[in-house]
Amino acid sequence: MHGDHLSGPVFRGQRRGFMLVLSSPSGAGKTTLSKRLLTQNPDLVLSVSATTRAPRPGEKHGEDYYFMEQGEFIAKTKSNEFYEWAKVFDHYYGTPKGPVEEALEEGRDVIFDIDWQGAQALAESAPQDVVRVFILPPSLKLLRDRLHKRAQDSDEVIEGRMNRAKAEIEHWNEYDYVVINDDFSRALEKLSQILHAERLKRSRHPWIEGFVDALMEE
Numbered sequence: 001m002h003g004d005h006l007s008g009p010v011f012r013g014q015r016r017g018f019m020l021v022l023s024s025p026s027g028a029g030k031t032t033l034s035k036r037l038l039t040q041n042p043d044l045v046l047s048v049s050a051t052t053r054a055p056r057p058g059e060k061h062g063e064d065y066y067f068m069e070q071g072e073f074i075a076k077t078k079s080n081e082f083y084e085w086a087k088v089f090d091h092y093y094g095t096p097k098g099p100v101e102e103a104l105e106e107g108r109d110v111i112f113d114i115d116w117q118g119a120q121a122l123a124e125s126a127p128q129d130v131v132r133v134f135i136l137p138p139s140l141k142l143l144r145d146r147l148h149k150r151a152q153d154s155d156e157v158i159e160g161r162m163n164r165a166k167a168e169i170e171h172w173n174e175y176d177y178v179v180i181n182d183d184f185s186r187a188l189e190k191l192s193q194i195l196h197a198e199r200l201k202r203s204r205h206p207w208i209e210g211f212v213d214a215l216m217e218e
């Protein structure tokens with residue numbers, strides 16, 4: 001009988017979604033990991049950020065980022081259209097509010113690929129709704145190799161990203177989980193376990209209180 005209750009229409013949609021925030025130094029693999037997690041969990045929603053940086057080959061407007069000029073970005077900060085925004089590597093990056101709020105209210109979980117500044121801002125605005133995961137590379141040498149293999153940035157840009165890596169890593173202990181992205185499948189499996197365990201947390205299922213009350217009155 002309990003199974004019927006748990007999966008039946010009475011309780012469906014009663015869980016508020018949460019924000020799964022991934023941060024890492026550039027090149028540690030958070031974009032690749034989040035894309036694979038989305039493929040495995042089509043019910044997850046990706047927060048597509050706005051940015052003033054130029055698209056990389058193959059990146060699509062509206063899918064990877066909303067690419068825009070600095071003037072348009074600044075106007076959106078002024079009209080309060082971002083949940084949070086930050087300057088990273090000389091460019092602006094921001095999280096548009098609308099799609100995130102809509103998804104959370106529908107009880108869908110949203111995944112974010114944002115830096116430590118964005119993770120801090122989200123955690124301050126909604127501490128109960130944010131789960132933070134920091135992705136580490138196995139070594140700085142491998143991080144540099146990955147940035148070169150990705151072959152989407154000039155040597156100068158890669159050096160800039162390497163110079164910022166330690167500053168990003170310094171924030172590792174502000175995160176709920178740390179995953180070392182050595183073997184890709186193992187890192188993905190860990191991320192998937194985090195997602196599924198977080199979905200089961202009691203605090204995300206306020207309906208259980210009513211369920212227990214009814215159970216105690218049987």
Ligand SMILES: Nc1nc2c(ncn2[C@@H]2O[C@H](COP(=O)(O)OP(=O)(O)O)[C@@H](O)[C@H]2O)c(=O)[nH]1
Nearest residue numbers: 026027049086088093094095113114115117118
């Ligand atoms: N605060 C904040 N950071 C963002 C946002 N979108 C992307 N970032 C971060 O900006 C940094 C640079 O991103 P990108 O140029 O795509 O390079 P990547 O590090 O190789 O993914 C990364 O640390 C991203 O996590 C955002 O909306 N807000």
Ligand SMILES: Nc1ncnc2c1ncn2[C@@H]1O[C@H](COP(=O)(O)OP(=O)(O)O)[C@@H](O)[C@H]1O
Nearest residue numbers: 026027028029030031032146150181182183184
């Ligand atoms: N576990 C891994 N082992 C080897 N290469 C990886 C691994 N994870 C990601 N990569 C590769 O490293 C590069 C950087 O990954 P990406 O997801 O773009 O990083 P980020 O979004 O953190 O900057 C990509 O070419 C990606 O295919």
